[in-house]
Amino acid sequence: MKIGLLSYRSNPFSGGQGIYLKHLSLALLNLGHEVDVISGPPYPDLHEDIKLIKIPSLNLFELEDSLRLRSFRSRFLLNPTDLIEWLGILSGGFPEPYTFGRRVEKYLKESSIEYDLLHDNQSLSYALLDIQKRTPLVTTIHHPITKDHKLELESAKNWKQRLSTNRWHNFLKMQKKVAPELNRIICPSNQSKEDVIKEFKVNSSKLEVVLNGIDLETFNLKDHIEKTPFKVVTTASADIPLKGLRYLINALPSVLQDYPKCTLSVIGRAKANGETKKQIKRLGLESKISFHSELSEQDIVELYSSSEIAVIPSLYEGFGFGAGEAMACGIPLISTHSGGLKEVVGEAAIKVKSRDSEALSLAIKDLFSNSDKRAYYKRVGRERMEKEFQWLNSAKKYVEIFEEEIDRFKTN
Template identity: 50%
Template sequence: MPSEPAIASAPHLNIVPASVTPLPDAKPRRALKVCLLGYRSAPYGGGQGIYLKYLSKALVEAGHQVDVISGQPYPHLDPRVNLIKMPGMNLFETGLTSIRPHHLTSLTNIYEWMGKLTGAFSEPYCFGRRVLKYLKKHGRHYDIIHDNQCLSYGMLDIQKQGFPLVTTIHHPITSDLKIALSAAKSWTERLLIRRWHSFLIMQRKVARELHHVVTVSERSRMDIADAFDIQPAGISVVLNGIDTYEFRPLPNVIKNPNRVMAAVSSDQPLKGMRYLLEAVAAVVPKYPDLELLLVGTPKEDGESGKLIRELGLAKHIRAVSGISTEDLVRYYNEASVVVVPSIYEGFGLPAGEAMACGTALISTDGGALPEVVGDAAIQVPIRNSKAIAEVLETLLASPAWRDELAAAGRKRIEELFCWTRAAQQMTDYYWQVIQRENG
């Protein structure tokens, strides 16, 4: 039986445990009108889109009215959640050739266009401008505005306008920057990385002035405090959830004994793809029928694509992208082992999803992953392809051990990381914020 993580009993955290009755001044008395914000929110684009999808669903199921304001690519939401589209230029998908003269009649569009021209990531800044304008005109009926890591100057203006504002910071993007710089192979590549991450200057300034910040793990809380120079006591923690109704063991699915799966953003150094590929290459001689299923397609000319060719792994790789949640759940169920090779995770949703689906998990000890997986997965050090290979080889040869890990993982997620619990904790936090703002 997996043990509970240390954070479950840590008395200094700003968490309302599900087993404890909320304080009277935090107890909700009516349904809330909640507005969630996401500058780009497609669930296949990363953890922020998944967070928005499932938090909004859980809040609706808790009885609240929820609107989501999002830029492209838009989120996949429960039908009961109202999506308010806030389209931007979306130049990272459409490219500069999509620009037309009428696009440049807007100052915000010009900012976004100039950012793309100069290699910057200006979407969060521009989304903040657009949302501020919308909320000033249409948003006074909301009880709470909840920003999903936009951290733009517009959020400070929303706060100054008197809107009760909560901001989730999943983890400091400074971690991504450091890892990307350490993996860069030339000064020009480092220059481009620094330019793209220039939005961090804005995020640091904004984070320090926000009144109500929440994050998803104790590790993220400490890292955010350090990166943004905020007192840890000023950051609350509401643990992420996993939808255990969607992500579940499928009784009619037979596991493929030769399939290993990883849900990674293939060419982001943060996700540790290099170490996974090196580990698979080390295991293939003993398991020549091994298949590595990647959720996320490596670019042919990217680092992962080149490494796959160098290691002679092409025939062992199957990549899928843009898949439905139903397909993702089936893939988790079909795999014998899931590997999360990340160097850093603010939470680690793929780890939680794999455990919820009842599949044996190998996880690094990067970031908050130890908080999520506990002793219900095999943990290895970050940046250690040899350790991944050794554990993977042992697990492939041990069906009984895989079954034991699968059962422990499912139980851990059910007990500690369900969205119902997360929504209740977030609701309690909303009420604390509302009452503080109302004096």
């Protein structure tokens, strides 16, 4: 089968989508399929036998606000898609899913490559509705971004912040229209499926659940790496309320009373003048919390392996790669069961309520004080990942769905 994987951005260093694309494409390749990845920037890190087809964009999302206005070029006036992207970003929106759809549809029409199936990685762009008329199409929705939007509105401190988040999430109007019209959708957890049905009004008959895999070769036990005593690690895009980092930071002063050598390493980036930095300064934790971004997978493994405990304080996850990767590395995990996380961690991690700093501090202190409990969760976490989260098994289920959609397309 010749498969084209579509992704509007595929950052290999942060966020779940680049990781997802890298490992799904490799697993499909290992099953004997020919795989192209058709992606906008930032581009993914792929196996050498997988062809990357670049769909360039203006990539203004990566620029500082002060540089976006000056990025205008007169050629934008001759290219409606570029002009839409520039104006959209300039007005505080996020037009990339829409403009990627326009560009990839143009590429597919002009290309001589014929795919047996196309798979969209949550662009949910209008163009998909035309694309699926010509080529069998399956879409993954990791989770409805309406969840992010609602949490950001809850966290907004004033009308300006509410206006800003409403502008940025304007693409949701498109996604809410497109999702119900798609022929086949895959979700990475049952919770994500339920939320897609509720938030996007998708008929349940169109939805399938396939749990993601975890890269168990890269994320594995590294007992030769020395532990830093009382080191906690978490994965969080620092200023995104969805990740719940502020509750973990608020838990730290209580932990430090009993364990003054405790430190927190955050896999993610904090905005220079963002709420997270202000919170850390307000609590006097500048010397106790460090941020680590643009890390390779090997860098992340080493960061996990040098830590005594991992914590996932998320308010919602469609799946939860950070939790799975920590468990695969044998790091005792404390996690909420928000969203799809409960399906990832099961009983192999210590459960805490979301939005509960006191529960987090108590769980951390309990694990620090109990080496037997740490050893237990090290073992059962790794065992769960090996048993339930193999990428090859996930890819086999994807292929079954792909074949069903190809057959449905032919009969219609």
